[in-house]
Amino acid sequence: MLATLQAAPQSIATAASAARWLWLAVALPLAGFLINGAIAFWQPQAKRAVSLIGPGVLLGAFAVVLYVAKSVGGVHLEAPIIVRLWDWIGAGDLRIPLAFQVDQLSLVMLMIVTGVGSLIHLFSVGYMHHDAGYARYFAYLNLFVANMLVLVLGDSLPVLFIGWEGVGLCSYLLIGFWYQDKANADAGKKAFIVNRIGDFGFLVAMFILWYAVGTLSFRELAVMAAGAFEGHTALVTAATLFLILGCTGKSAQIPLYTWLPDAMAGPTPVSALIHAATMVTAGVYLVARTNVLFALAPFSSMVLAGIGAATAIFAATIGLRQYDIKKVLAYSTVSQLGYMFLGVGSGAYVAGVFHLMTHAFFKALLFLGSGSVIHAMHHAYHETHSHDDPQDMRNMGGLRKAMPVTFVLMLLATLAIAGFPLLSGFFSKDEILASTFARGHDEPVYYLFWALGMAAALCTAVYMMRLITMTFLGENRTGAKEAPHLHEAPWIMTGPLVVLGILTVAGGLFNLPAFVGGHHWLETWLEPVLAPAAAIRPALLPHGATEWALIGAAVTVALGGLWLGWRLTSRAVIVPAKQAAAETGFAKVLFHKYYVDEIYDALVVRPLLRFSESTLWKQMDQGVIDGLGVNGAGRLARGLGRVGSWLQTGQVGLYLVLFLAGALYVIHVVTR
Amino acid sequence: MTHAVFVFFALVAVASALFCVTQRNPVAAIMWLIVTMLSLAGIFVLLGAEFAGAMQVLVYAGAILVLFMFFVMLLQLRHHDSDIRGKLGWVLALGVAGALLMQLAALKGYTPGRLAEEISSAPDQFASPAAVFPHAAEVQQTAVALGPVGAVAEPMFTRWLVPFELTSVLLLAAIVGAVVLAKRRL
Amino acid sequence: MPVFAPGLVGPALLLSAVLFCIGVAGVLLRRNAIIVFLCIELMLNAVNLTFVAVGQLYGMSGQVIVFFVMSVAAAEAAVGLAIVLSVFRHRATVDLKHANLLQG
Numbered sequence: 019m020l021a022t023l024q025a026a027p028q029s030i031a032t033a034a035s036a037a038r039w040l041w042l043a044v045a046l047p048l049a050g051f052l053i054n055g056a057i058a059f060w061q062p063q064a065k066r067a068v069s070l071i072g073p074g075v076l077l078g079a080f081a082v083v084l085y086v087a088k089s090v091g092g093v094h095l096e097a098p099i100i101v102r103l104w105d106w107i108g109a110g111d112l113r114i115p116l117a118f119q120v121d122q123l124s125l126v127m128l129m130i131v132t133g134v135g136s137l138i139h140l141f142s143v144g145y146m147h148h149d150a151g152y153a154r155y156f157a158y159l160n161l162f163v164a165n166m167l168v169l170v171l172g173d174s175l176p177v178l179f180i181g182w183e184g185v186g187l188c189s190y191l192l193i194g195f196w197y198q199d200k201a202n203a204d205a206g207k208k209a210f211i212v213n214r215i216g217d218f219g220f221l222v223a224m225f226i227l228w229y230a231v232g233t234l235s236f237r238e239l240a241v242m243a244a245g246a247f248e249g250h251t252a253l254v255t256a257a258t259l260f261l262i263l264g265c266t267g268k269s270a271q272i273p274l275y276t277w278l279p280d281a282m283a284g285p286t287p288v289s290a291l292i293h294a295a296t297m298v299t300a301g302v303y304l305v306a307r308t309n310v311l312f313a314l315a316p317f318s319s320m321v322l323a324g325i326g327a328a329t330a331i332f333a334a335t336i337g338l339r340q341y342d343i344k345k346v347l348a349y350s351t352v353s354q355l356g357y358m359f360l361g362v363g364s365g366a367y368v369a370g371v372f373h374l375m376t377h378a379f380f381k382a383l384l385f386l387g388s389g390s391v392i393h394a395m396h397h398a399y400h401e402t403h404s405h406d407d408p409q410d411m412r413n414m415g416g417l418r419k420a421m422p423v424t425f426v427l428m429l430l431a432t433l434a435i436a437g438f439p440l441l442s443g444f445f446s447k448d449e450i451l452a453s454t455f456a457r458g459h460d461e462p463v464y465y466l467f468w469a470l471g472m473a474a475a476l477c478t479a480v481y482m483m484r485l486i487t488m489t490f491l492g493e494n495r496t497g498a499k500e501a502p503h504l505h506e507a508p509w510i511m512t513g514p515l516v517v518l519g520i521l522t523v524a525g526g527l528f529n530l531p532a533f534v535g536g537h538h539w540l541e542t543w544l545e546p547v548l549a550p551a552a553a554i555r556p557a558l559l560p561h562g563a564t565e566w567a568l569i570g571a572a573v574t575v576a577l578g579g580l581w582l583g584w585r586l587t588s589r590a591v592i593v594p595a596k597q598a599a600a601e602t603g604f605a606k607v608l609f610h611k612y613y614v615d616e617i618y619d620a621l622v623v624r625p626l627l628r629f630s631e632s633t634l635w636k637q638m639d640q641g642v643i644d645g646l647g648v649n650g651a652g653r654l655a656r657g658l659g660r661v662g663s664w665l666q667t668g669q670v671g672l673y674l675v676l677f678l679a680g681a682l683y684v685i686h687v688v689t690r
Numbered sequence: 691m692t693h694a695v696f697v698f699f700a701l702v703a704v705a706s707a708l709f710c711v712t713q714r715n716p717v718a719a720i721m722w723l724i725v726t727m728l729s730l731a732g733i734f735v736l737l738g739a740e741f742a743g744a745m746q747v748l749v750y751a752g753a754i755l756v757l758f759m760f761f762v763m764l765l766q767l768r769h770h771d772s773d774i775r776g777k778l779g780w781v782l783a784l785g786v787a788g789a790l791l792m793q794l795a796a797l798k799g800y801t802p803g804r805l806a807e808e809i810s811s812a813p814d815q816f817a818s819p820a821a822v823f824p825h826a827a828e829v830q831q832t833a834v835a836l837g838p839v840g841a842v843a844e845p846m847f848t849r850w851l852v853p854f855e856l857t858s859v860l861l862l863a864a865i866v867g868a869v870v871l872a873k874r875r876l
Numbered sequence: 877m878p879v880f881a882p883g884l885v886g887p888a889l890l891l892s893a894v895l896f897c898i899g900v901a902g903v904l905l906r907r908n909a910i911i912v913f914l915c916i917e918l919m920l921n922a923v924n925l926t927f928v929a930v931g932q933l934y935g936m937s938g939q940v941i942v943f944f945v946m947s948v949a950a951a952e953a954a955v956g957l958a959i960v961l962s963v964f965r966h967r968a969t970v971d972l973k974h975a976n977l978l979q980g
C-alpha cells in the first residue's frame with residue numbers, strides 16, 4: 019500500500035474530486051446512528067440488523083477513506099484540499115463555512131479512526147451480543163465515529179470544535195452506558211464535566227486567535243499567524259496555553275486526567291476506541307494542526323512538553339500498583355498520551371503523530387485483549403453465580419492455557435508498548451525521546467523531560483509485564499469451580515485482535531528511521547502540513563554517536579523493565595482479591611492514585627458545592643429570582659391592584675368628581 | 691333697553707340657581723329652579739326665540755318640574771339632616787366648578803366677530819366671516835314671514851325631520867322604561 | 877317675531893357658563909339624589925341658552941336643537957326618577973352615600 023500511494027502522479031483536480039466524496043464517510047456513521055437509534059427505540063431485539071448496520075457503515079466509511087487516500091496519495095499536496103459543504107456562521111466579519119480539509123495529516127487520522135474503528139465495531143458484535151442495549155450501543159458508537167471524523171476533517175477551529183464537543187457527548191453516553199448503576203452514571207458525568215473545563219480553554223483560545231489574527235481557519239492561520247503575532251508573543255503564548263488547557267481536558271493530562279480511569283466503567287470496546295485510539299488523541303491532533311502557533315510560542319511548547327513528561331511518569335507510577343486490569347491500561351493510556359505531548363511539545367510533531375498511530379494499534383489491542391479476558395472471566399463467574407470482580411487481576415492467572423491466542427497477542431502488544439526493539443512502539447517512543455534529548459541542547463530543561471520520559475519508560479515496561487504475569491502466567495486463581503468455564507473468545511473477537519497484532523508488529527514500517535535503512539516515510543508524507551512550524555522551530559534529531567547512545571539506553575530500559583516486571587511479579591505471593599490484605603506504605607499511596615481525586619474533591623468540588631448551595635441557590639435563585647422576580651412580580655401586581663381598588667369606593671360622588679375632572683381635561687385639550 | 695332687561699333676568703337666574711343648589715328642602719329647591727327657568731324663558735324671548743321660551747315655561751317648568759314635585763311628595767322625604775357634603779366635598783366641588791368656569795369664561799372672548807370667524811370656517815355655507823351676519827340676518831328675515839312657530843317648524847320638518855322622528859321613539863322608550871322600573875312587582 | 881340681537885350673544889354665553897358651573901357644583905355638593913337631578917336639569921337649561929344664543933348667528937337650527945334637548949331632558953327625568961323610586965323602595969333612602977353596592 020505504501021508503494022501504491024507513491025505511484026504515478028495524478029492531477030490535483032482528480033484528487034479534489036475524489037475528496038468531494040468525503041461527506042459520505044461522515045454521513046455513513048451518522049446514518050448508522052439514526053437507524054440503530056431507531057431500532058433501539060422501537061425494536062431493540064433486532065440484533066441481526068444492528069450487527070450488519072453498525073460495523074457495516076464503518077467499513078463503508080473506511081472504504082471511502084481508502085478511495086480518497088489512493089487519489090490524494092499520488093499527488094504531492096502543498097496546500098490542503100478544502101471541501102466546502104455549506105455556509106455555517108455568518109455574523110458580521112465572522113464567516114465560517116462547514117468545510118472539510120483533506121491533507122496528509124487528516125488522511126492519517128482518517129485511516130486510524132475508520133480502520134481501527136471498524137475492527138473495534140466487529141469486536142463489539144461479539145462482546146456486546148448478550149447485552150440488552152445492543153442497538154443503543156452501536157447507535158452511540160456510530161455517532162461517536164461520525165463526530166470524530168468531523169473533528170479530524172474540520173478545516174477551522176469551530177468545525178473541529180463541533181466534533182470535539184460531539185465526541186465528548188458520546189463519551190459521556192458510552193461511559194454511562196450501563197447507567198442503572200449509579201457509579202457508571204457518575205463516571206460519565208465526571209468525564210463530561212472535566213472535559214468542559216478544557217473546552218472553556220479551547221473557547222478562550224479561539225477568541226484570542228480571532229481577536230489577534232482575524233481568522234479561525236487552519237489554512238489561513240498557517241499563513242497569517244507569523245505576521246499577526248509579530249512582536250506579540252504574549253498573545254500567542256496565551257492562546258496556546260488555553261489550547262493546552264483544552265488538550266489536557268480532552269487528552270487526559272495533568273491536571274484534568276482524573277476522568278479517564280473512571281471512564282473504565284464503560285464497556286471495554288468503548289475504552290479501546292474512545293479512550294485509547296481516537297478521542298483522547300484529539301488533543302495531539304489539535305496541536306499538530308496548529309503547529310505554527312506552538313512554534314511561535316516556545317514557552318507554551320515547553321509547558322506542553324513538561325506537562326506531557328510529568329503526566330507520563332506520574333501515571334506510570336500509579337499503574338504499578340493497580341489491580342483492575344482496565345485501570346492499569348487506563349493509566350497506561352494517560353502515560354502514553356504524555357509521551358505524545360512530550361513529542362509535539364519538543365517540536366517533533368511527526369514523532370508525536372507517529373506514536374499516536376502506533377499507540378492506537380497496540381493500546382486498542384491491549385484493551386480488546388483485556389476485553390476478551392474479562393469476557394471469559396465474566397462468563398465463568400456467571401456460570402457459578404459468583405460475585406467476585408472479573409476485572410481484578412488477582413483473580414486471574416495462568417490464562418495462557420485457556421486463551422492462547424489472546425495471550426500471544428497481548429504479549430506482543432506489551433513488548434511493543436515497552437519499546438522492545440523493532441516493534442512499532444520502539445521506533446515511535448525512541449523518536450520522541452531522541453527529539454527531546456536533542457532539544458535539550460538549546461533548552462536544558464528538556465534534559466529533565468528526557469530523564470522523566472526514560473523513568474516513565476522503565477515503569478511502563480514494569481507494570482505492563484506485571485499485568486501479563488498476573489493475568490496469563492503462573493497458577494490460576496479464579497477458583498476450581500470457575501476454571502472449566504474459561505475459554506478463548508469467538509473468532510469475531512479474536513479476528514480483529516489478530517489484525518491489530520499485525521499492525522502492532524509492523525507499524526514501525528510507517529516511519530522507519532535511517533539507522534535501519536528506512537526512509538522516514540511518515541515524516542516526508544507529513545512535511546507540507548508541518549512546514550509552517552518547521553520554518554520557525556525545526557524539529558531536532560540527534561545523529562551519530564548520540565543517537566546510538568540514546569537507542570542503547572532506551573533498549574536497556576525496555577528490556578530491563580520487562581525482566582524486572584516479570585521477576586517481581588512472579589516472585590510475589592498473589593492471593594485472590596477478596597482475601598487480599600490492604601495496601602501499606604507508599605504502595606497504598608500509589609493504589610489510591612496519590613489521593614488526587616480526594617484532593618480535588620476537597621479543594622474544588624466541595625467549595626463549589628457550598629458556594630452553589632449558599633450563594634447561588636439560596637441568595638440568587640431563591641432570594642433574587644424567586645423573591646424579587648417571580649414573587650415580586652406577584653406582589654407588585656397585588657399592590658397595584660390594591661391601589662387601583664381605592665378608586666372603587668362605590669360612592670357616586672367620587673365617580674362624578676372624576677368624571678368631571680376628565681371632562682375638564684378634554685375641554686382643555688380641545689379648546690387649545 | 692334690552693340690555694337692562696337682560697341683566698335683570700340674568701341676575702334673577704343666577705341668584706335663584708344659587709338658592710336652588712343650597713336648599714335643604716327638596717320642595718324649596720324645586721321652586722327656586724322654577725324661578726330660574728322662568729327667567730331663562732324671558733332671556734329666550736329677548737334673544738328672539740319666542741317658541742323656545744314658550745316651550746320652556748310650558749314643558750320644562752310646567753311639566754318636568756311638576757313631575758319632580760309629584761315625585762318628592764310621593765316619597766314623603768324627611769329633610770332633617772342636611773345632605774350637603776362635608777369639607778372635602780366643598781373643596782372638590784368648588785375646585786372643579788371653578789376650573790370649569792374659568793375654562794368656559796374664555797367664551798367671554800367670543801365677540802360676535804370671533805364667533806363669526808369660527809362659524810365661517812365650518813364647511814357649510816359661508817365664504818368669509820363677513821358673510822356670516824348678513825346670512826343670519828337674511829335667515830331671520832325669511833323666518834319673519836313665517837311667524838315664530840313657523841320659523842321653528844320649517845327647519846324641523848325638513849332638515850331635522852329624522853331626528854324628530856327618532857325623538858318620538860326615544861320618548862316611547864322612556865315611557866316604557868319608566869313604567870317598568872317603577873312597578874312594584876315586575 | 878324673531879329678533880336679530882347679536883349684541884346679546886356674548887353675555888348670554890357667559891350667563892350660560894355661570895349657570896352650568898353652578899349646576900356642576902350642585903351635582904358634586906349634594907347627596908340627595910333628587911337635588912342632584914335638579915342640578916342636572918339646571919345644566920341642561922344652561923346648554924339650551926347656549927344653543928339659542930349661537931342660533932342668533934347660525935340660523936334657526938339653534939332653536940330647533942333646543943326643542944330636542946327639552947324632549948330628551950323630559951325622557952331622562954322620567955326614567956331617572958323611576959330608577960330612584962325603585963332604589964328607594966329597597967333602601968328607604970335617596971341618599972347617594974348609601975348607594976355603594978359597587979364598592980370593591
